[in-house]
Amino acid sequence: MxxxxxxxxxxxxxxxxxxxxxxxxxxxxxxxxxxFTDTYWVQGELAExxxxxxxxxxGELIERDEEAGKGIxxxxxxxxxxxxxxxxxxxxxxxxxxxxxxxxxxxxxVEVSFHQQYGYSLNILGIxxxxxxxxxxxxxxxxxxxxxxxxxxxxxxxxxxxxxxQRIAVISSASAAGYxxxxxxxxxxxxxFHFSLxxxxxxxxxxxxxxxVIAALQQIAEExxxxxxxxxxxxxxxxxxxxxxxxxPLAACVAQMPLxxxxxxxxxRDETVLDHVAHTHLKTPTAVAAxxxxxxxxxxxxxxxxxxxxxxxxxxxxxxxxQRLLRLSTTLPLAFQTVRERQTHRIDSLIQSLRTVxxxxxxxxxxxxxxxxxxxxxxxxxxxxxxxxxxTFTADGRLLRDASQVAPGEVITTRLADGTLTSVVHx
Amino acid sequence: MTYEEAINKLETLARQMEQGSVxxxxxxxxxxxxxxxxKYCRERLVKADEAVKEILDSK
Numbered sequence: 243m244x245x246x247x248x249x250x251x252x253x254x255x256x257x258x259x260x261x262x263x264x265x266x267x268x269x270x271x272x273x274x275x276x277x278f279t280d281t282y283w284v285q286g287e288l289a290e291x292x293x294x295x296x297x298x299x300x301g302e303l304i305e306r307d308e309e310a311g312k313g314i315x316x317x318x319x320x321x322x323x324x325x326x327x328x329x330x331x332x333x334x335x336x337x338x339x340x341x342x343x344x345x346x347x348x349x350x351x352v353e354v355s356f357h358q359q360y361g362y363s364l365n366i367l368g369i370x371x372x373x374x375x376x377x378x379x380x381x382x383x384x385x386x387x388x389x390x391x392x393x394x395x396x397x398x399x400x401x402x403x404x405x406x407x408q409r410i411a412v413i414s415s416a417s418a419a420g421y422x423x424x425x426x427x428x429x430x431x432x433x434x435f436h437f438s439l440x441x442x443x444x445x446x447x448x449x450x451x452x453x454x455v456i457a458a459l460q461q462i463a464e465e466x467x468x469x470x471x472x473x474x475x476x477x478x479x480x481x482x483x484x485x486x487x488x489x490x491p492l493a494a495c496v497a498q499m500p501l502x503x504x505x506x507x508x509x510x511r512d513e514t515v516l517d518h519v520a521h522t523h524l525k526t527p528t529a530v531a532a533x534x535x536x537x538x539x540x541x542x543x544x545x546x547x548x549x550x551x552x553x554x555x556x557x558x559x560x561x562x563x564x565q566r567l568l569r570l571s572t573t574l575p576l577a578f579q580t581v582r583e584r585q586t587h588r589i590d591s592l593i594q595s596l597r598t599v600x601x602x603x604x605x606x607x608x609x610x611x612x613x614x615x616x617x618x619x620x621x622x623x624x625x626x627x628x629x630x631x632x633x634t635f636t637a638d639g640r641l642l643r644d645a646s647q648v649a650p651g652e653v654i655t656t657r658l659a660d661g662t663l664t665s666v667v668h669x
Numbered sequence: 670m671t672y673e674e675a676i677n678k679l680e681t682l683a684r685q686m687e688q689g690s691v692x693x694x695x696x697x698x699x700x701x702x703x704x705x706x707x708k709y710c711r712e713r714l715v716k717a718d719e720a721v722k723e724i725l726d727s728k
Contacts, residue, residue: 404673405673436714436715545679552682552703555686556700559689559693
């Protein structure tokens with residue numbers, strides 16, 4: 243497609259040595275247009291590029307000498323007219339999720355154009371979004387490989403997320419709707435969980451993303467004791483330029499953050515390098531808020547569960563003790579009764595045996611008394627007297643056993659079985 | 670005491686009680702302790718840590 247132009251007539255130059263600039267430019271233009279009738283697919287980097295007034299896209303395509311550093315070896319102005327640009331940019335964004343802008347590697351279908359006043363430029367007729375996508379993926383891979391090589395790729399992911407992730411340092415742009423929603427969602431959560439939030443404002447789109455997000459991260463790192471986690475969020479909605487977050491310095495900074503970083507930078511399709519290095523990455527700010535509330539819910543459930551376990555075990559233990567008491571209260575009287583019966587029986591048999599022993603003893607004593615009685619009876623002098631023996635006493639009543647105990651003339655008394663005799667000793 | 674310490678203590682208490690290794694005489698004391706810990710944990714979920722509040726308010 244070529245814009246209508248007043249210089250499309252073929253100029254016949256009569257005198258080759260003397261031409262006006264316009265004539266010469268017209269000649270160049272016609273030569274170029276005759277020599278480059280085809281379209282070309284050309285790859286390069288968009289050094290500049292923006293949609294200007296009227297919806298036309300103006301930019302600059304460059305080629306760098308990859309071998310010898312970053313020197314530019316070729317440069318051309320590129321233009322895409324409004325009608326084509328509307329269609330192409332829509333297709334491009336649908337595939338890459340990005341707007342066409344400076345810094346991108348692009349594959350463009352162009353036709354060569356020359357304008358007497360504006361000079362050489364390339365008209366963009368088509369764009370191959372998959373080339374840009376591939377390049378972005380390559381860049382992302384390159385950054386990831388570098389992070390891996392530096393041994394920091396998984397550093398942040400390995401940090402423990404506190405049981406209670408309540409004190410949240412938020413990196414976002416204050417004006418973003420996503421940030422407001424995020425705060426509301428956390429502060430008005432249905433469980434009444436408390437969150438302490440503070441915004442560390444940063445630019446979330448464009449060239450300054452890297453610098454301003456890093457500054458915010460550093461500020462948070464300086465007061466890391468005050469925070470449980472860092473959240474990097476960006477409102478969804480319009481197509482956003484994810485590649486702003488595909489930056490090595492930014493990724494390295496996130497990877498080495500002393501606090502776990504959670505991202506919600508809003509992209510359904512792709513993950514940025516930042517997502518790869520972050521502790522946890524989620525699609526949207528809403529998802530981040532839900533994740534944080536969910537963690538609190540897990541903590542709350544755990545406390546409830548412990549409370550239940552403790553209550554249950556206490557009541558179980560009490561019930562167990564009660565059961566034990568009950569058991570004792572029935573078994574103890576039984577045990578007592580058994581003991582009592584046994585003791586009663588024992589006492590009875592003791593009494594019985596005592597009785598037996600006592601009876602035997604009594605008989606024995608009886609027998610002994612009888613024997614003694616017999617013995618005593620045998621000793622009774624009356625018995626001797628009746629057998630004819632007698633007993634003689636002196637006048638003063640002493641029993642005479644020896645004749646020399648008396649002298650002649652003394653009076654003695656003799657006791658017989660029946661009666662007594664009084665005699666005078668003769669000799 | 671941090672939340673983490675509190676919850677770990679609760680876990681230990683629950684385990685001991687479930688295993689029946691808490692003497693009946695100590696049961697009431699342990700239960701009271703557990704209740705304090707549960708209260709503390711529940712409060713931490715819905716209330717700002719005083720220290721944090723102070724820092725944030727002072728900004």
